[in-house]
Amino acid sequence: MNAPVKPEALRVDGLVTAPPVDALIRFEAVGKTYPGRDSQEPVTALAGVDLAVPRGSIVGVIGRSGAGKSTLIRLVNGLERATSGRILIEGEEVTSLTEAGWRERRRSTGMVFQHFNLLSSRTVFDNVALPLEIAGVPRAKIAAQVGRLLALVGLADKSERYPAELSGGQKQRVGIARALATEPKVLLCDEATSALDPETTRSILALLKQVNRELGITILLITHEIPVIKEICDRVAVIEGGRIVEEGETFAVMTRPRHPTTASFVEAVTGVEIPEYLAGRIHEQALAGDSAVLRIAFTGGNATAPVISRLATVVGVDVNILAGRIDAIGDKPFGSLLVSVPAGEPELAAVLGALKSLDLKAELVGHVS
Amino acid sequence: MSPELIRLIVEATGDTLLMVAIAAGLGTALGLPLGVFLATSKKGELFAAPVVNAVLGALVNATRSTPFIILVVAIIPFTRLIAGTSIGTFAATVPLTVAATPFIARLIEGAIREVDQGLVEAARSMGATPLQIVRKVLVPEALPAIVLGLTLALVSLLGFSAMVGAVGGGGLGDLGIRYGYQRFMPDVMAIVVAVLIVLVQTVQSVGDRLSRRLNKRLRHA
Numbered sequence: 001m002n003a004p005v006k007p008e009a010l011r012v013d014g015l016v017t018a019p020p021v022d023a024l025i026r027f028e029a030v031g032k033t034y035p036g037r038d039s040q041e042p043v044t045a046l047a048g049v050d051l052a053v054p055r056g057s058i059v060g061v062i063g064r065s066g067a068g069k070s071t072l073i074r075l076v077n078g079l080e081r082a083t084s085g086r087i088l089i090e091g092e093e094v095t096s097l098t099e100a101g102w103r104e105r106r107r108s109t110g111m112v113f114q115h116f117n118l119l120s121s122r123t124v125f126d127n128v129a130l131p132l133e134i135a136g137v138p139r140a141k142i143a144a145q146v147g148r149l150l151a152l153v154g155l156a157d158k159s160e161r162y163p164a165e166l167s168g169g170q171k172q173r174v175g176i177a178r179a180l181a182t183e184p185k186v187l188l189c190d191e192a193t194s195a196l197d198p199e200t201t202r203s204i205l206a207l208l209k210q211v212n213r214e215l216g217i218t219i220l221l222i223t224h225e226i227p228v229i230k231e232i233c234d235r236v237a238v239i240e241g242g243r244i245v246e247e248g249e250t251f252a253v254m255t256r257p258r259h260p261t262t263a264s265f266v267e268a269v270t271g272v273e274i275p276e277y278l279a280g281r282i283h284e285q286a287l288a289g290d291s292a293v294l295r296i297a298f299t300g301g302n303a304t305a306p307v308i309s310r311l312a313t314v315v316g317v318d319v320n321i322l323a324g325r326i327d328a329i330g331d332k333p334f335g336s337l338l339v340s341v342p343a344g345e346p347e348l349a350a351v352l353g354a355l356k357s358l359d360l361k362a363e364l365v366g367h368v369s
Numbered sequence: 370m371s372p373e374l375i376r377l378i379v380e381a382t383g384d385t386l387l388m389v390a391i392a393a394g395l396g397t398a399l400g401l402p403l404g405v406f407l408a409t410s411k412k413g414e415l416f417a418a419p420v421v422n423a424v425l426g427a428l429v430n431a432t433r434s435t436p437f438i439i440l441v442v443a444i445i446p447f448t449r450l451i452a453g454t455s456i457g458t459f460a461a462t463v464p465l466t467v468a469a470t471p472f473i474a475r476l477i478e479g480a481i482r483e484v485d486q487g488l489v490e491a492a493r494s495m496g497a498t499p500l501q502i503v504r505k506v507l508v509p510e511a512l513p514a515i516v517l518g519l520t521l522a523l524v525s526l527l528g529f530s531a532m533v534g535a536v537g538g539g540g541l542g543d544l545g546i547r548y549g550y551q552r553f554m555p556d557v558m559a560i561v562v563a564v565l566i567v568l569v570q571t572v573q574s575v576g577d578r579l580s581r582r583l584n585k586r587l588r589h590a
Binding site: 077079102103104105106107109110111113115117119120121122130131133134135162163164182188 | 485487488490491492493494495496497498501505506509510512583585586587
């Protein structure tokens, strides 16, 4: 089951757009193997990764720890070097760059870190100024640029504070301002919100989205949190064992996950848990007078169809809502409902038929008396 | 106490401060780059040169494991080469510097190694050269710890300087041995010890305060 799902296979149902042509960053069969320490076996971090990051988009790579996502993002700015395959940035092959060549390139690539990595000895202003100092920008120009960036991230009044005096969210705002200082085309986000609480995460994601929309900066991010993907990513790639196992437009991938890893990530936000009071009472075999418990998945256009009333009026059954979660990915509704309906043979068949005609996926969870 | 004795004590204090200041100054000037190099030249580090690192490391260890009084005598030819003589307060700064340099280098290496590697990665991601990383990240971030290390080195040098009487160097230690011990003048010995205590206390509290002021990781109200 670990075979990667080919984009062609996904395109059949018309949900996935064709792979982007104008890719700012393109991975072609990229591999990364670390030499084994003390005569141990070499460790393969990435194996045959193909990935395209369209210009102006936000692409998320999701995976568990050790899946290879950290290595993958560090290949884009040369903090790690690929051992096979090619990486193209704006059409230029970077795989063979020297360290000096990489240094030049890194000045047009910003990076944001999970633990912010701000210099404790520098004020907010001087932290944001650091990449400009490194690039040899004159002092007067630095002041103007830093002022503009601090205003952008909403920290103009914290300019002379030290990182220790800031909250986590404020530190990451400084991190983002610093990453944008040299006006890069690409922003790399390495688990940028993983050290933040949910509310702060949302505000940082909103800032990243703003940066993407207003400044036209392409963002490649890695995360292990599906809400990050759901919130801001145009496209998502799921990585496991050093391979991309599934890739496509976020909505398509999340609503119709093909790979078990994707499915388990997606379930974390959309799956409705069976309430505890019910879980113990569900049994497989229908007994007389039982109700059937169904899990209805809402994806795409029909998510807004008046399902419950349709079942009540057209099929003529009583529908009892047990649990549910309706959410949105981008601007499209998405979620699932747990309902119980009469388990009798004609009614249940009619209900399932009606759901099918609405193009909704329904799964029989069990029966309750 | 006779004015003569007071003059001796003041002079000896001056000699001690002069020797320690010269040795600490030169020791820092030499020890800082050495310490930075030791902290950044192992395999896979910024200035990776594992062989040079190992050789320098061994040399530093050898110097540090030689008892100071033996070092003073052992390097007399070198002292004569540098200072023109091997006797006297000025000549004594040579062995003091030789002892201080590797000590300070190790302290600085330790301080630099404490700097979060994430900061080095961040600087690399900005396109910084290894030298820029040292100047703009490693040294400034390690500065509070470096100041504490230098304070420790100063206190140790005050102790070392008491031994240079063996080669005709002056200072408080020499005074204490010659007058306090050999001429049975316990009051001189007591004054020498008291002055040394005051010096150490002063150095330590100034160093602590400076380090705390430089440390921006602590929130200042």
